[in-house]
Amino acid sequence: MEELKYSLEKLHFNTYKIKELKIGRDFIIIGGPCSIESEEQIIRIGKLIKKYGGNVIRGGAFKPRTSPYSFQGLGMKGLEYLKEAGDITGLPVITEVLDVRDLENAVKYVDMIQVGARNAQCYSLLKELGKIDIPVVLKNGLNTSIHEWLCSAEYILSGGNHKVILCERGIRTSENYTRNTMDLSAVAAIKYLTNLPIITDPSHGTGKRELIEKMSLSSIMAGSDGIMIEVHDYPEKALSDGEQALLPKEFGAIVSKSASLVSVREKLYQEDNIC
Template sequence: MIVVMKSGAARKEREAVTKRIRELGYTPHIIHGTTRDVIGAVGDERAKSVLQTLESMPGVESVVPILQPYKLASKEVKKESSVVPVSDTVAIGGKEIVVMAGPCSVENEAQIIESALAVKAAGAQMLRGGAFKPRTSPYSFQGLEEEGLKLLAKARDLTGLPFVTEVIDPESVDLVASYADMLQIGARNSQNFALLRKVGQIKKPILLKRGMSMTIQEFLMSAEYIMSEGNQSVILCERGIRTFETATRNTLDLAAVPVLKAKTHLPVVIDPSHATGNYHYIAPMSYAAVAAGADGLIIEVHPDPEHASSDGPQSLKPKKFAALMEKLRLFAEAADRTL
């Protein structure tokens, strides 16, 4: 159920409502809107009729049931699109399309610094790079772990770019959060519910990637796990789904962008690198993503992809990335967005 507060409702009225929600055995989640606040009451669906009594409280306009199984992520809770701040200079979900770029994995200081300088010069607003790498083979490069986080932080200090990096298990969440500006949940962990709950308890934005065999509803239910723990700063990332097609690494589901926009208030970004697995296709898929309404892109860029420790074939060289960004501005303008 959601409790819709009246426009201009006093803070003490909102606090009284949240207190009563707790007394009834539910967990309140306050969602701030442009004109009024709503309070999501999450808990046992079987006894939700008791929440209707909240309509008689001062400051309450109405109590409305949420029909979707994903309560807090639903557009029923918040009609306007959410804007998720990442740093003092970067927010995802507004008019500006945010581009996150950098190598798949942090390999050494020279590589990540060169990458960070290159993507900033091209116009990227964020740096991406993996310190912990979940790989299909146990013999593949697994990342530099905390040393990689330190190198990403050094690149941030040098360039001013906030960075996003992946967290792969609940035990390392606090460590990664102590360095990163935004934490990424990869496709393989998109239904790791212990991990989702853990990142829901921190105060850092979360980039949640869609699992390769996930339906849209399952994707949004994973977002719900994070939000139900109190962290409302979730960004959804479509990175391709597994189909019968073998010409690309995955099949980029661009239709997911307008579908998600219709169902949720959360920002949506596209990862054309993991979706296609081939650097030749990244630029056209990036342009198409902007046309479809994406709020951002996460793109792999490496100064020497032929010798990359991971995902070299899908990484752009800095010059190609700069050319992509230049043309992307035209698509952003056509979509009434900025870059």
């Protein structure tokens, strides 16, 4: 279909580097707090992400919150602190941008831009992201279909930016035990339909820390190219989403198991190709 010219033609996207991370080759492990709360906090947690094997630091400077009275993030100061954490650790950093007006400044401080579920169909923002040469992690919307999600990616791809990474973060269903329903079939479908890398966000996908490890590992077997996990060393004091944040050691345990499982997956895929 012409409207999915780039996504469904299975273009061969070349691997590219973000600092030392090789997208298209390395398993992406993003960790960090939902919100950047202070300079000391993001640097402290950033060091722990590196210590426990993560290769990208996440942190929210601009926070989309359901209530206007909830913590909205530190804005530009948060970006400065996040960049500092990246400089100190040597790891790439990623943050979400909510507004086209913040994009020009954000690209000066971060290595990757995240588009959250609420903005998955904000076409003015997607068009601007197509004009920059920086990787974009595009989450699926709360109720978007796979086709709609790929159309959103197409806005970025057709603008000339082929550095798009999809992120499955759960969808809204009638289930209310979990925060969202994590759709691993979407991961397998994206791998079948496209050559775009896809990662998963089990923190938002479940909203329950006790489910994050199992869903992380399950997503690997579904074909995920990486995971994004919220990590906080004092989750009970977090200004946002503390209930779905893992402790650094818990994050490290998932990183270790993920490495083993990725090796198993690659061996199985190689055996399939031989057959």
